[in-house]
Amino acid sequence: SQKIEQNSEALNIQEGKTATLTCNYTNYSPAYLQWYRQDPGRGPVFLLLIRENEKEKRKERLKVTFDTTLKQSLFHITASQPADSATYLCALAITGGFKTIFGAGTRLFVKA
Amino acid sequence: DVKVTQSSRYLVKRTGEKVFLECVQDMDHENMFWYRQDPGLGLRLIYFSYDVKMKEKGDIPEGYSVSREKKERFSLILESASTNQTSMYLCASSQWGEQYFGPGTRLTVT
Numbered sequence: 001s002q003k004i005e006q007n008s009e010a011l012n013i014q015e016g017k018t019a020t021l022t023c024n025y026t027n028y029s030p031a032y033l034q035w036y037r038q039d040p041g042r043g044p045v046f047l048l049l050i051r052e053n054e055k056e057k058r059k060e061r062l063k064v065t066f067d068t069t070l071k072q073s074l075f076h077i078t079a080s081q082p083a084d085s086a087t088y089l090c091a092l093a094i095t096g097g098f099k100t101i102f103g104a105g106t107r108l109f110v111k112a
Numbered sequence: 113d114v115k116v117t118q119s120s121r122y123l124v125k126r127t128g129e130k131v132f133l134e135c136v137q138d139m140d141h142e143n144m145f146w147y148r149q150d151p152g153l154g155l156r157l158i159y160f161s162y163d164v165k166m167k168e169k170g171d172i173p174e175g176y177s178v179s180r181e182k183k184e185r186f187s188l189i190l191e192s193a194s195t196n197q198t199s200m201y202l203c204a205s206s207q208w209g210e211q212y213f214g215p216g217t218r219l220t221v222t
Contacts, residue, residue, distance in 0.1 A: 034210060043116075044202075089154070089155070093209065102147075102156075
């Protein structure tokens with residue numbers, strides 16, 4: 001069956017360190033992969049999109065890598081801050097991009 | 113600035129009631145989506161629409177229907193609400209890739 005897996009355990013890191021979140025998928029041929037941030041009680045907010053032919057994408061302190069051979073994406077937040085504490089969702093776009101499948105998310109806590 | 117609004121933040125309905133959730137976007141996007149989000153399960157796609165009057169079933173359409181009469185508005189209908197439809201409902205719109213989400217409606221069916 002088709003699956004997207006994100007680490008269900010919360011990630012706790014110290015302020016200033018780099019947070020690395022993992023997204024693994026099986027049985028998909030994604031057109032592209034996205035990362036979203038979600039705060040409690042709110043809708044997800046788009047962060048980054050990376051296409052199947054791209055290896056890496058950066059935006060300010062954020063970096064995403066995409067390995068279609070390993071079927072894995074890594075999401076990095078450098079110089080993390082307490083304000084980065086949130087749930088981060090990985091999402092794959094398939095079927096011409098109309099249909100997007102979301103992972104369950106990984107909760108990140110950044111301690112001051 | 114991009115905006116997606118949903119008709120209610122919190123809603124409490126009784127079993128068997130017909131429930132309407134409305135979503136409006138002001139970005140002239142072609143695509144609109146309805147998801148539900150439950151702890152540990154992530155977002156699951158109920159229905160999506162890629163044009164006015166066009167709709168496609170998502171992964172969990174049973175017990176739901178949708179309506180898109182105007183480009184900016186996408187409605188989710190629970191024909192006869194049941195307790196297992198208690199959830200957070202999220203609407204989103206997109207034009208190409210990234211999706212823009214509304215604030216969500218937390219629906220409780222008692």
